[in-house]
Amino acid sequence: MDQSDATASVRGERKAPATIYDIARHTGFSPSTVSRALNKPGRLNATTERRIRDAAEELGYRINPMARALPTGKTGTLGLVVSDITNPVYFDLVRGAEHIASEADSTLIFADSQESARLERSIAERLQTSVDGLLLVGSRLGDQDIRELSSVKPLVVVNRLVDGVPAVVPDVAPGIEAALGALRERGHRRIAYLAGPEASWMNTLRWQTLFDLAVSWGLSIVEIKSTEPTRAGGAEAFQRIVAADVTAVFAYNDLIALGLLRASRDRGVAVPESLSIVGFDDIFGADLPTPALSSIRSPLGELGERATRRLLTEIDGAPAEAGAALPTRFIDRESIAAVRS
Amino acid sequence: MDQSDATASVRGERKAPATIYDIARHTGFSPSTVSRALNKPGRLNATTERRIRDAAEELGYRINPMARALPTGKTGTLGLVVSDITNPVYFDLVRGAEHIASEADSTLIFADSQESARLERSIAERLQTSVDGLLLVGSRLGDQDIRELSSVKPLVVVNRLVDGVPAVVPDVAPGIEAALGALRERGHRRIAYLAGPEASWMNTLRWQTLFDLAVSWGLSIVEIKSTEPTRAGGAEAFQRIVAADVTAVFAYNDLIALGLLRASRDRGVAVPESLSIVGFDDIFGADLPTPALSSIRSPLGELGERATRRLLTEIDGAPAEAGAALPTRFIDRESIAAVRS
DNA sequence: CCTATTCTGTCAATCGATTGCCAGTTTGGC
């Protein structure tokens, strides 16, 4: 129900917020002095500063970020563009980014490109006019597009590498190695990779890493396409998985893995007895189904923190300091098992 | 790994974005004419307008929202404050809000109060200086706080009712009635409500509605406290639920329900055979466990759309038009069953 | 052909803050 109390609606009589001019008038100092009292501690006589600060407090003064942005060129705002806000993967990443941003007194603006490169580009462009820098997570854009955006304002890409653009990516090898090792120990020899979007850099990184490792271990491996990186996409791929005659499958992400898991159960293929499944990201809910999904987890929170910190230094024009690697980890739950003899 | 290509870093040589002054110089018209050409179609000679628009295009002109905000007082931005960004409930709501906002050419700023009223208030205040209006979802603030915020700038609350403040809430009755009806049919007579945060208005609405209905149907019902509205909180409440000797429980939200479901399974209490569980919100993942969780779903997407539209009209100072009710719906999956004789 | 409109484009003030430069006042060193 849509409720609104017509009687008491406060609309109309909102009083304009206090400005430094109000404080100036109120204290008898000039606006520039007020500005200094508020932003350059120590620049003025201590008593003056005190008086002005008190007046500001009293008048409920809040700085107008827009007005400040004009002369300084700094908006105190960071933009975060993700491909799909509906994907639980981004939880921790967002949290991490938020955390660092608020530490630095910046606000985070959030946008969703709905898995569309065209939309992503236009959103990023619009956002760029109002932020100090941009975080692009799992971008579907071409390298050239990203480089162009990066030439306009500071930008950091996450889960992606682009020549000449600052980036933060996890090290996928440890997690993949652990998972593939667990599978090999349990007798698996024929493995499939259920792929994600072709435009996803992370998809090809995962596939490539898995492929190289499997080959070097003498395992056979195939890539199987999926229609979309969602539960529906995973379910849809079920038939192609069984047709491929493999005993284990890595899915590009947990959403796909979850869809496949469910489809398998529904069609009478036992997981993990007849088919082992490993996802990526260890999203919220991965541990919910029976069997609980085994997954390769990225340190998303740290990724978000790291990327944001990187963006902040980029904005300050400071040199980037390399950080330690951010390794992925294999969370082994119940969706893998030994091959039946 | 933290990657950055030192060689190609574009930093430093970013060229300043084009302004209306650049366009003015480039076309020989005055800045005010440029402004009019871009914002008041028809106000100028068609040829002039064309020439200016072309030049703008050519120079890659993007309006500076900060600069515009100063004289107009409109930032073209809406703020959305949720209590916990990590709660999947907000997905659809955010999507809905985003959808309407982008239709209206506004950007959505997103903030998270981490379930803390203090933080929520300070975040809201900070945000208010840079947005045209605020959306408060599931606010933990007191009525008075909300009214004060509302007196500064347009504000709409979602999932909450506050005297004198525009609000959008779903109608919880239909879903609760359907769920309780299903339970009654299956022989349940002793029901528990596993409560959410006391500061949550929606919590008391759900409890109250459930309570009244149960009483009027002659069912016995108890409220059981939980420590926090998360899976951990639900698990933690398990013992108190069994001690209460009920055959069915409604949980304040799906997170709690999921936690309880898991705890029950782990401690050997069969769901739904020995205990029926109903959640609220039907979040992502509710259908994942075995048994899949039955849940009462709010039309969150529409809620978000409605609230955003309402905020937009509030900003324009237009009168609010009442909309149709937004009924909840009972999604019956596998977590309820008949009482064992 | 003359006046009354309607068009077009420019001027200049304004939004709220920041900041380089300057001048008057203190303070300090010797």
Add this chain to the structure above:
DNA sequence: GCCAAACTGGCAATCGATTGACAGAATAGG
């Protein structure tokens, strides 16, 4: 005591856009 250095605070320009008022030009009506 005298001069230099350090403090304090104000002036005025600036950031990029918007907009009311106005003037000259074009058009219309009779």
